[in-house]
Amino acid sequence: MSDPYEIALGVLNSKYGMSHPVKIAVVERAAVLPGTMQQPITGNFDFEHFKRFTN
Structure with missing residues (x-):
């Protein structure tokens, strides 16, 4: 069974339409x-x- 979200081996489809993982x-x-620079994640x-965040 093929994954409809995988566009290359081990690479999921992205909104950028790229297939090279790097x-x-x-x-x-x-x-x-x-x-993240404008609103740093704190905690x-x-x-x-x-x-x-999970409850």
């Missing part, structure tokens, strides 16, 4: 980084922190 990683990091990232 190029996709570079583009996705560039797209996400400005947002202890311990079990209590995790539970707040």
Whole structure:
């Protein structure tokens, strides 16, 4: 059975239409980084922190 979201071996379809995993990683990091710099992610990232987002 084939995966309809896999466009190349081990590469999922992305909104950028790319199939090279390294190029996709570079583009996705560039797209996400400005947002995280403007609003940094805060927290202890311990079990209590995790539970707040999963309950």
